[in-house]
Amino acid sequence: xxxxxxxxxxxxxxxxxxxxxxxxxxxxxxxxxxxxxxxxxxxxxxxxxxxxxxxxxxxxxxxxxxxxxxxxxxxxxxxxxxxxxxxxxxxxxxxxxxxxxxxxxxxxxxxxxxxxxxxxxxxxxxxxxxxxxxxxxxxxxxxxxxxxxxxxxxxxxxxxxxxxxxxxxxxxxxxxxxxxxxxxxxxxxxxxxxxxxxxxxxxxxxxxxxxxxxxxxxxxxxxxxxxxxxxxxxxxxxxxxxxx
Numbered sequence: 001x002x003x004x005x006x007x008x009x010x011x012x013x014x015x016x017x018x019x020x021x022x023x024x025x026x027x028x029x030x031x032x033x034x035x036x037x038x039x040x041x042x043x044x045x046x047x048x049x050x051x052x053x054x055x056x057x058x059x060x061x062x063x064x065x066x067x068x069x070x071x072x073x074x075x076x077x078x079x080x081x082x083x084x085x086x087x088x089x090x091x092x093x094x095x096x097x098x099x100x101x102x103x104x105x106x107x108x109x110x111x112x113x114x115x116x117x118x119x120x121x122x123x124x125x126x127x128x129x130x131x132x133x134x135x136x137x138x139x140x141x142x143x144x145x146x147x148x149x150x151x152x153x154x155x156x157x158x159x160x161x162x163x164x165x166x167x168x169x170x171x172x173x174x175x176x177x178x179x180x181x182x183x184x185x186x187x188x189x190x191x192x193x194x195x196x197x198x199x200x201x202x203x204x205x206x207x208x209x210x211x212x213x214x215x216x217x218x219x220x221x222x223x224x225x226x227x228x229x230x231x232x233x234x235x236x237x238x239x240x241x242x243x244x
Contacts, residue, residue, distance in 0.1 A: 016028055016029055016032035017029065017032060026091070027095075029091070030089050030090055030091030030095060031089055031095070033089070033090050033091075034089075035087045035088065035089050035097070036087070036088045036089065036090060038088075039085055039086060039087050039088075040085075040086040040088075041083060041084060041085055041086070042054075042084040042086065043056070043057035043084070044057065044084075045084045045098065045100075045138060047098075047138040047139060047141060048138075048139065048141065048142065048143075048167060049167030049168060050065070050141070050142070050143040050165070050167055050168075051065050052065055052066065052068065052081055052084070052100070052138075052141070052143065053065040053066045053081070054066060054081055054082060054083060054084055055080050055081060055082055055103075064145065065143065066080050066081045067079075067080060067081075067143065067144045067145045067146055068080070068081050068100060068102055068136075068141045068142070068143065068144065069141070069142045069143070069144045069162070069164070070136050070140055070141060070142070071140075071142070072107075075107045075112075076107070076112075076121070077104050077105075077107050077129070078104070078105050078107075078112070078121075078123050078144060078146075078162055079102040079103050079104035079105055079129070080102060080103045081100050081101075081102050082101050082102060082103050083100070083101035084098065084099075084100060084101075084138075085098070085099045085100075085101060085135075086098050087099065097137075098137075098138045099135045099136065099137060099138065100135065100136050100137075100138055100141060101134055101135055102134055102135075102136065103128065103134070104128065104129035104131075104134060105123040105124065105125075105127060105128060105129060106123075106124065106127035106128060106129055106130075107129060110124070110127060111123060111124045111127035111128075111129075112124070113159075120161060120162075121161075121162040122159045122160060122161055122162065123146065123159070123160050123162060124158055124159055124160075125146075125158050125159070125160050126158050142164065143164075143165045143167075144162050144163060144164050144165060145163055145165060146160035146161065146162060146163075147160065147161050147163060148160055148161070149161065
């Protein structure tokens with residue numbers, strides 16, 4: 001995690017703006033002036049395929065999307081999004097930085113524990129992180145939710161189970177492709193063999209009569225010609241239905 005003041009502590013405006021230091025990067029010059037005094041806050045923010053809500057906004061919603069997780073170098077932090085802050089820096093183009101101000105659970109062994117058998121993570125609801133660096137970049141966040149145990153025994157009282165959620169805007173595929181592109185598993189198909197197709201039919205005496213495809217096509221053509229030869233004059237007048 002990184003606090004807002006710590007992000008700007010390494011940029012000294014006097015040293016950056018001093019021509020003797022020969023700092024040519026315009027981005028550093030703009031960041032050295034510090035952020036603008038006016039900031040903007042949001043109740044909803046979309047990042048990493050997740051939709052995050054602030055805790056106040058989530059109170060009136062059917063779903064609670066204010067739970068967040070951050071993977072650090074040595075531990076994983078879990079908390080609740082309290083504020084979504086959008087900061088802007090001077091200079092053109094305008095540079096924006098969006099932060100989550102979160103209320104974190106205690107990441108120590110007193111507030112977070114991992115099951116050695118199943119690997120599930122639990123946080124103690126009444127223990128909080130006491131550090132002041134409560135801000136994180138939105139790009140670092142992952143969405144989780146907390147659920148209590150139905151059986152509140154002595155070792156599970158005040159403990160919440162952490163469950164990770166999947167992003168709805170990303171598709172997770174297996175490492176093994178569903179289709180082999182080289183086609184090595186397919187059998188060779190030969191088109192050299194001629195297929196003799198014959199129709200089977202029986203006459204009036206029950207004797208089997210074989211017709212080749214050519215004879216069948218000729219019979220269909222003769223039948224079509226006989227149907228086309230029938231003119232409309234041969235059709236009775238009461239065959240048609242007229243409407244006004």
